[in-house]
Amino acid sequence: MRKVVMGDRLDRVEGQLKVTGVARYAAEYNLPGVAHGVLVTSSIPRGRISKIDTKAAERAPGVLAVVTHENAPEVPGYEASVNNEGSRVYGQEFRLFYDDKILHNFQPVALVVADTYERAVHGAFLVSIGYEKELHNTSLRDNLDDAFTPADQKDHKRGRPDAYKEAPVLVEQEYHTPIQVHNPMETHSTTALWEGDKKVKVYNKTQATKISQKEISKAFDLEKENVEAHSPFVGGAFGSSSRLWPQEMAAIMGAKVTGRPVKVMLMRDQVFNMVGYRPASVQYFSVGATAEGKLLGIAHHARGFTSRYEQFTERLLDPTKSMYSCPNMDTSYKLVSLDMSTPCWTRGPGETSGSFALESAMDELAYALKMDPLELRKINYAEKDPENDKPWSSNYLLQCYERGAERFGWSRRNPEPRSMREGEWLVGLGMASGIYKAARDRAEARVKLLADGSVLLRSAVADVGPGSATIFTQIAADRLGLPMEKVRFEWGNSVFPYAPGQFGSHTTASVGSAVYEVCTDLKQRLQELAVNQPGSPLYGAQAADLFFEGNTLKTKTGNASLRYADVLELHALKELEVSRESRGGPELDEFSSKSFCANFVEVRVHAATGEVRVAKVVSAVDAGKIMNHKTAESQVYGSVVWGIGIALMEEGIIDHRFGRHLNNDLADYHVPINADVPDIDVIFTDLEDPIVDPMGAKGIGEIPLIGFTAAIANAVYHATGKRITKLPITPDKLL
Amino acid sequence: MANRKIVATKLRANDLILCSSNENLMAKEENSGKILPESRTDKKYNEARRTFLKQSSLLTALALAPPAVVKAAEAGLDEKVADQFEKVPLSLEINGELKKLSVEPRTTLLDLLREQLDLTGTKKGCDYGQCGACTVHADGQRINSCLSLTVMQEGKKITTIEGLATGDELHPMQAAFIEYDGFQCGYCTPGQIMSGVACIREGHANSESEIREYMSGNICRCGAYPNIIKAITAVKKGGKKV
Known part of the structure; x- marks a missing residue:
């Protein structure tokens, strides 16, 4: 029996299901009688539907129903008041098939349900829609004058906000980041099945089964326990499946109307403006320093956009507030309302865009100071969180700098721009720091010891790819002294104990703690049962005399011992179940908990064509104690690949004349492919955080992405002498 | 790019x-x-x-x-x-099993597999031949099944991810993807694996850079690329028949 330890490079528990094609995703439950729903979307960004003719579609062979605002089933939740309580986004959520209003392009306006997929697609073509158009605005840059402060935002100022203006060395710059679309490989999909009028089950693409359950029960006025969200496998999400979307509502409505299970899988072009995206930003950044490089003041004014009906906000300013020791600060964050669908949390939501400005500006400042960019960051290291003066729960950023620089070979860098070259390729080395909150939320876990000595562990948590299922199995195996095969973890269903959504890099800290603690509780319970039963070899023993080794309770003094299964047998129990709710203690509020990273990037820029290739990446990460080095490295790869995409190629382009996406497919919207990605060298400090959770782990899913785009831009500057302030860095900007 | x-x-x-x-x-x-x-x-x-x-x-x-x-x-x-779209009779071999089917001419091979044969291991990522998630083998060649009408495959031997393992024994590429963590969410994985097998069979796995080139028709949004390269390289070096 191999002892399992947290941190071990274990294979994923669901690996075999995934490599054999057995794992089923939301649209792959071919239930008996399942019908196919295809959404028809609007071709204008703003106005109203003047006429919708569904007759031809309804007559088409195989079509079972066409659902529009004229005949949609009632959704009681849509009648709730605006700014409804508990909503995570301020405003009026999008209401599918609610009325004739068009609020954004590609807005779903009809659902065609047919007995086969082909017939549903054909039916969707037959729906004829007339519009009354209204003037629209879809450009952030053209509407900056209309920016307003969102309801949930307060400008952060400290010290003398204007201090940067008097600094001996001052850098002022305007940075732009474009729309980024999550584009998970699985498009947003739902299969819905009603059981009578009061109960619905969805096989759903979601990062949060409990949010699905809650929002669906609210929308359709159902008892929570009568809504089941089943989502063990999710084909990527990156934030885009963290709230209720039209495809879920459509599938549920379609199933209601037809009396059959209905599956709706968005087409690729539909995911660009229906299920969220990272909004563009315009950022005005000023940073002032002493001649020695100590920061005196920063002003960071960020502008983003949202829809007309909700105020979606991001954390663009968070890295700026906490990354460096800086006594004076002026920040603001404003939104422009546009005729677009509401954006959505996207990996490092806000921090990714905001850190592009911060870390690019730091590089510019280093050049203005004639100082090494790494040195500049080191001398402005913050000993505590400058935003709130709280001590860090743990911070090994300096170690990230040291080890990253050494592994990368930072010392070979000639600081002069355009000074390093290999043949036709200009060589550039750049770096950046990153900071991201290490949060922990309430979570529950339930563990059941079975008669054969194995355990069944359950949580509603999703695993959209980070490896959470493996990690939680691993934590339980470690705590209980069991081999991985003896721990069965079931996840991804709303009937299981509460878990927060798998987003915000807080899944391990939240659910992992619940798993950790419920296993401790189970051991405690076993100990009680072992000593309180006459006839037990451990009868009457004191807790202090006992210890656990493997799956066995032993006395320290003698040789009496009892296996888990024996404890059950002793009490004639078939099984033993323990549940646990876990949440952080008050000490969490006394500290500032963050993950940190330092990214080092080498680029090659082709002198003649401006093509940028990323040649080498070293990502040094302080994410606390690593739970599984194999899956953790994969998480860093993911962030790096995202960073390459955002820095060099990803851009959702809108033709503002029509308020419509131009490049909404994977041929025209470029994401990194295999040939775009070099070797990635990952360094973990792997040192425990003593505050956030009992495992010592901090979040890892987003931190390596923070600052990464700037590391590339800084390397490109070093290679070419050209400072690119508007992402993505495409060849045209370098020629 | x-x-x-x-x-x-x-x-x-x-x-x-x-x-x-x-x-x-x-x-x-x-x-x-x-x-x-x-x-x-x-x-x-x-x-x-x-x-x-x-x-x-x-x-x-x-x-x-x-x-x-x-x-x-x-x-x-x-x-x-x-x-x-009157249905058309045709026969093709899928994962070693001869199938006599009746399909609409407009049905793609991908939709046939997923919606009619319940072989959902083959994934739909874009439906336009841009992502590679739907990669299967037709007479040993890798193809994007979303770009192929079923009727074009008459008489061919189709292998999907479900047909790659031999009984309970994983194909070396499947085992390598697990060992090297060549996936995260798992959605592009069947396509990557089918493509990876073909990449070696085609003789396009002689170096890491060559594998990168010949695996660039399969998008992985989770960013498992470095591990995909490791897995394919290991299988190639392992020398087992793929």
């Missing part, structure tokens, strides 16, 4: 409208000017689109399909046939 390998782009409905008839050429001109897309939804355009779709589908079938399809098409260019 770099060496992007896009096999082809499936035309979409709007593209079809713009080249279907004189009437729609007008629509194209209008569209390039000030007329907004909503004009396309006028009745006459919809009818034109409908006519075109009927005709184009049948023309596609005529051009690509075995005689049985042609016969079906000839038998009725009328509303009914166009709508019903």
Whole structure:
């Protein structure tokens, strides 16, 4: 029996299901009688539907129903008041098939349900829609004058906000980041099945089964326990499946109307403006320093956009507030309302865009100071969180700098721009720091010891790819002294104990703690049962005399011992179940908990064509104690690949004349492919955080992405002498 | 960006409208000017689109399909046939099993696998041949099953991810993907694995950079690329028959 330890490079528990094609995703439950729903979307960004003719579609062979605002089933939740309580986004959520209003392009306006997929697609073509158009605005840059402060935002100022203006060395710059679309490989999909009028089950693409359950029960006025969200496998999400979307509502409505299970899988072009995206930003950044490089003041004014009906906000300013020791600060964050669908949390939501400005500006400042960019960051290291003066729960950023620089070979860098070259390729080395909150939320876990000595562990948590299922199995195996095969973890269903959504890099800290603690509780319970039963070899023993080794309770003094299964047998129990709710203690509020990273990037820029290739990446990460080095490295790869995409190629382009996406497919919207990605060298400090959770782990899913785009831009500057302030860095900007 | 390998782009409905008839050429001109897309939804355009779709589908079938399809098409260019897309009998071998099927000419191999045969291991990522998630082998060659009409595969041997393992024993590529963590969410994985096997069989796995090139038709949004390279390299070096 191999002892399992947290941190071990274990294979994923669901690996075999995934490599054999057995794992089923939301649209792959071919239930008996399942019908196919295809959404028809609007071709204008703003106005109203003047006429919708569904007759031809309804007559088409195989079509079972066409659902529009004229005949949609009632959704009681849509009648709730605006700014409804508990909503995570301020405003009026999008209401599918609610009325004739068009609020954004590609807005779903009809659902065609047919007995086969082909017939549903054909039916969707037959729906004829007339519009009354209204003037629209879809450009952030053209509407900056209309920016307003969102309801949930307060400008952060400290010290003398204007201090940067008097600094001996001052850098002022305007940075732009474009729309980024999550584009998970699985498009947003739902299969819905009603059981009578009061109960619905969805096989759903979601990062949060409990949010699905809650929002669906609210929308359709159902008892929570009568809504089941089943989502063990999710084909990527990156934030885009963290709230209720039209495809879920459509599938549920379609199933209601037809009396059959209905599956709706968005087409690729539909995911660009229906299920969220990272909004563009315009950022005005000023940073002032002493001649020695100590920061005196920063002003960071960020502008983003949202829809007309909700105020979606991001954390663009968070890295700026906490990354460096800086006594004076002026920040603001404003939104422009546009005729677009509401954006959505996207990996490092806000921090990714905001850190592009911060870390690019730091590089510019280093050049203005004639100082090494790494040195500049080191001398402005913050000993505590400058935003709130709280001590860090743990911070090994300096170690990230040291080890990253050494592994990368930072010392070979000639600081002069355009000074390093290999043949036709200009060589550039750049770096950046990153900071991201290490949060922990309430979570529950339930563990059941079975008669054969194995355990069944359950949580509603999703695993959209980070490896959470493996990690939680691993934590339980470690705590209980069991081999991985003896721990069965079931996840991804709303009937299981509460878990927060798998987003915000807080899944391990939240659910992992619940798993950790419920296993401790189970051991405690076993100990009680072992000593309180006459006839037990451990009868009457004191807790202090006992210890656990493997799956066995032993006395320290003698040789009496009892296996888990024996404890059950002793009490004639078939099984033993323990549940646990876990949440952080008050000490969490006394500290500032963050993950940190330092990214080092080498680029090659082709002198003649401006093509940028990323040649080498070293990502040094302080994410606390690593739970599984194999899956953790994969998480860093993911962030790096995202960073390459955002820095060099990803851009959702809108033709503002029509308020419509131009490049909404994977041929025209470029994401990194295999040939775009070099070797990635990952360094973990792997040192425990003593505050956030009992495992010592901090979040890892987003931190390596923070600052990464700037590391590339800084390397490109070093290679070419050209400072690119508007992402993505495409060849045209370098020629 | 770099060496992007896009096999082809499936035309979409709007593209079809713009080249279907004189009437729609007008629509194209209008569209390039000030007329907004909503004009396309006028009745006459919809009818034109409908006519075109009927005709184009049948023309596609005529051009690509075995005689049985042609016969079906000839038998009725009328509303009914166009709508019903009379099913075509055909046989093909899927994962070693001979299947006698009756399919609509417009059904892609991908949709046949996923929706009719419940072989959902083959994934739909884009449906336009741009992502590689739907990669299967047809007579040993990797193809994007979303770009292939089922009727084009008459008599061929199709292998999907479900047919790669031998009994309970994983194919070396499947085992390597687990060992090297060549996936995260798992959705692109079947396509990556089918592509990876073909990459070695084609003789395109002689170096990491060559593998990168020849695996660039399969997008992994989770970013498992470095581990995919490690897995394929290990299988190639392991020397086992793939």
